[in-house]
Amino acid sequence: MTIDETKMLYVHPAPVRVWHWVNAAGFILLILTGLQLRYPEIFPFMSLQDAVTIHNYVGFVVIGNYFLWVAYYFGTLKIRIYIPNLITFIPAAIRQALFYGYGIFKGDPNPHHMTPDHKFNAMQQSAYLFLMVLLLPVQMITGLFLWDVQYFQDYIQVFGGIKIIDSVHVLIFFFFAAFMCIHCYLATLGHTPFAHFKAMFTGYEEHH
Amino acid sequence: MTKKRIKCLLMYGVAALVLSIPWPSFSADISNDDCMQCHSDEGLSRTESEGIKEKVYVDQNAFNYSMHNINGIKCVDCHEDITELNMDAELPHSAVLAPAQCAKCHAEENEAYQNSVHRKAKGKGVSIPCYSCHEYHYVTKLDSDSVFERENRFCLKCHNPNNSHDWLPQKEAHFAYVECSVCHAPAAAKRINLRFYDLIQQKFLNADDILAALKTDTKGFMPLIDIDKDGIINPDEFDNMVFLFRQANLRGTFHAELVVEMSPSVHQINRGGAQGDCNQCHEPTSPFFQDITFYLRTKDDRLVTNQVDRKVLETYNLNHFYALGGTRVRLLDMIGILIFLGGLGVAAAHLTIRILTIPLRQRRKEQEHHS
Numbered sequence: 281m282t283i284d285e286t287k288m289l290y291v292h293p294a295p296v297r298v299w300h301w302v303n304a305a306g307f308i309l310l311i312l313t314g315l316q317l318r319y320p321e322i323f324p325f326m327s328l329q330d331a332v333t334i335h336n337y338v339g340f341v342v343i344g345n346y347f348l349w350v351a352y353y354f355g356t357l358k359i360r361i362y363i364p365n366l367i368t369f370i371p372a373a374i375r376q377a378l379f380y381g382y383g384i385f386k387g388d389p390n391p392h393h394m395t396p397d398h399k400f401n402a403m404q405q406s407a408y409l410f411l412m413v414l415l416l417p418v419q420m421i422t423g424l425f426l427w428d429v430q431y432f433q434d435y436i437q438v439f440g441g442i443k444i445i446d447s448v449h450v451l452i453f454f455f456f457a458a459f460m461c462i463h464c465y466l467a468t469l470g471h472t473p474f475a476h477f478k479a480m481f482t483g484y485e486e487h488h
Numbered sequence: 489m490t491k492k493r494i495k496c497l498l499m500y501g502v503a504a505l506v507l508s509i510p511w512p513s514f515s516a517d518i519s520n521d522d523c524m525q526c527h528s529d530e531g532l533s534r535t536e537s538e539g540i541k542e543k544v545y546v547d548q549n550a551f552n553y554s555m556h557n558i559n560g561i562k563c564v565d566c567h568e569d570i571t572e573l574n575m576d577a578e579l580p581h582s583a584v585l586a587p588a589q590c591a592k593c594h595a596e597e598n599e600a601y602q603n604s605v606h607r608k609a610k611g612k613g614v615s616i617p618c619y620s621c622h623e624y625h626y627v628t629k630l631d632s633d634s635v636f637e638r639e640n641r642f643c644l645k646c647h648n649p650n651n652s653h654d655w656l657p658q659k660e661a662h663f664a665y666v667e668c669s670v671c672h673a674p675a676a677a678k679r680i681n682l683r684f685y686d687l688i689q690q691k692f693l694n695a696d697d698i699l700a701a702l703k704t705d706t707k708g709f710m711p712l713i714d715i716d717k718d719g720i721i722n723p724d725e726f727d728n729m730v731f732l733f734r735q736a737n738l739r740g741t742f743h744a745e746l747v748v749e750m751s752p753s754v755h756q757i758n759r760g761g762a763q764g765d766c767n768q769c770h771e772p773t774s775p776f777f778q779d780i781t782f783y784l785r786t787k788d789d790r791l792v793t794n795q796v797d798r799k800v801l802e803t804y805n806l807n808h809f810y811a812l813g814g815t816r817v818r819l820l821d822m823i824g825i826l827i828f829l830g831g832l833g834v835a836a837a838h839l840t841i842r843i844l845t846i847p848l849r850q851r852r853k854e855q856e857h858h859s
Contacts, residue, residue, distance in 0.1 A: 318821075320813050321771050328766035328812070332657040385841055387849035429810075430660035441741070441807030447820055454824030458831025465835035 287487040291396045292480055295352040299345055300480060306342040307460060310335060314453050336427055343420050349412065361399050362409045372402035384469070394485055411459070415452055422449040518573055523563040524548055526580070534583070550626045566590075590618045596752035605759045621645070632785040634683070634692075635667045635745045643668045657766070665809075669748040670776070671763040673756060677749040679779035682796060682806070684733070686740040693738070695784030695792055701736035706792045709784070713794070721782065722797040723805075730805055744801070744809035746776060770813035777801060777814040 292300070316323045316331035325331070353359040365372075375391045380403070384390075392401035400408060422445050425432040429442055436442050470476040471486065479485040526532060527546040534544050551557055556566075564570050566588040573580040591598035601607050606616040621642050630638055643649075649668070653659050670678050686693050699705055704712050713721055713729045721729065733739075748754050763769070769776045780796040800806065801815045809815060 317812055318816065320767055321773070328770055329655075329657065332766075336657075380838075385845040385848065387852045428660070429658060430664060437808075442810040443804060443807045443815070443817070446810055447817060450820055450824060451827070454827040458828045461828075461831045461835050465839065 288484045289394065289396065289487045290483055291394060291399050291485045292483040293352075294483065295348065297480060297483060299349045299352065302345045303342060303349075306338050306345065307456060309338045310342065311453070311457050311460070313338070318450065339420075339423050339427065343424070346416060346420060361397065362405060362412065364402060364405045364409070369402055369406070373406065376401045376403045394487065415455065419449060419452045419456070422446075422452070518562075518564045518570065520557075520563050522573055546625050553628060554625060555627050555629055556625075587617065588619070594618075594752075597755050600752045600755040604755055604757050606755075606757065608758075629791070630750055632783060632791045634681075635665060635747060638667050638747065639663075655764075665744070666746045667748055669754050669757070670746050672761070673748060673754045674761065674763045675753040675756060676751055677779070678746060678776050679749060679781055680777065680801070680809075681745050681747055682780065682782040683743045683745075684738070684740055684782075685743045686738060688739055692743070693740070695786040695790075698733075698738065698784060701738050702732060703736075706784070706786070706790075709792065710794055720795045720797050721800070723799050723803050726796065726800045726803065726805055741808050742782075742806050744806055746811075770811060772813055772816065774814060777811070 312325060313331045313335040316325050317328065317335060320328050320331075326334075353362070372391075379388060379391050390401075425436050425445050426442075426449060429436060436445055439445055467476040467480075468474075470479075475486060524546065527544060528548055530545050532543070532545050533541045535541055567585055568589075569586045570581045601618070606620075609616055633641075647668075649663055650659075653662075656662055669676055684693050684698060685691070686697075695706065699709060702709070702712065710719075711717075712732070713725055715725055715728065716722070768774065777798055780798055780800065782794045782796050784792040784794070786792065801809065802817050804817070806815065
């Protein structure tokens, strides 16, 4: 394939790119300060008080940023790119899993072809939907409760106590930390290791 | 010498010996009842020099429960300048009495107080004597009091903590669960008090309720709970205690608070001397989380304390107590580390296989190129 045959597809509009990178920076800061909060005796990044302050501010930025995502995707009805097609989902997900687990090593082509209206493969769709509709809201709500435990104490009681809220927050924190590793790794699976990273800045994915 | 003379001499000798002993200036002649003849009158007051009336009524019921009365201290032991009462006079004793000298009995407390901001305030024209905090006649035992009770009766009478704690994360939670002196008297020993809150009756249960439900008494409680007989309730024993509570239809939660031990150093509070470093407390090995007590307060205000292993703080039996660093659930950490290493491991394994299979893909590319 030559460079002339490369087609540039505009798949990441500006609001999505802004949301994505603010979210990414927010997640990194929340993970670092979260580690500092949970393991103050191990991590020497900063004082506990600074970690609390940064964690709180960044938490609110990520919550605000989430509403940017909601406004964009629901406002433009592009949220449908996250909704799996119930008829084709299972075979498409199996095809995609076989590609990641086997075909990619042999050099098979990716069974999913990205277009602006069909941006995610079946596995990405289900993973991101789970993440954006369930995990992130739960993390934001538990984080909000932990931000002012006295103010939200009635809600905290309803869910079984502060330790339950903290446990949910911490488990999702570990999940997000693991997700960041896998997400960054999968982003290197483009036609070059940095192709998807570059696209997330320019908005254009190179289609070969 | 006759037997009668010997007996007489012995009696005089004993009397002389008793009289020669340097007894403290306790006036055995004036009883509390003598004082209460007048001071039980709710309307009794005296007029200060500025014409302000001050009540001198003493609530005998409250006084009876005071530590001083329980320990047999009489009115005139503190008001020692009253040596006699002239009941025929309109005022049976001097109109102006010397201040009570608390330091005569509470020397260590006084020493700590002398080096405190409350004592130093005198230089600025503000006098804060002992009874400003401790009240005159109703000093009670504080050991079993909650943070709320301790603070309301002491610090919050003068201080509004909202004025000076904006820097403190979770300000309201600290106020609710941590006694002021825990940070403001750093030298004082700290402990975590656990109490049982009954969710059905919506109240803290006292010892009598709990012991009756468990069909035991204060002496039988620890042997019932402390299975390994080491004097400390460990997490398994605590689990078992919760199970026994449920069997006895006691359904509730354990409420935990951070308080100071009642030691003299509690009085040594100084401006700028408060513990402001969060890491001192919010750290797993912090001394703030070492001494845990499940205490039972009897109806007559006696305290039965039961030592609890600090690891209990890390269990879900204490769902409503959480302090960064101090109450971490270790199992959760292990699950979390597995989740994280799982993610990292999948990425690393996939990358490794991709690198190892580079020749395979290159061969395929070359074959496709040739064909």
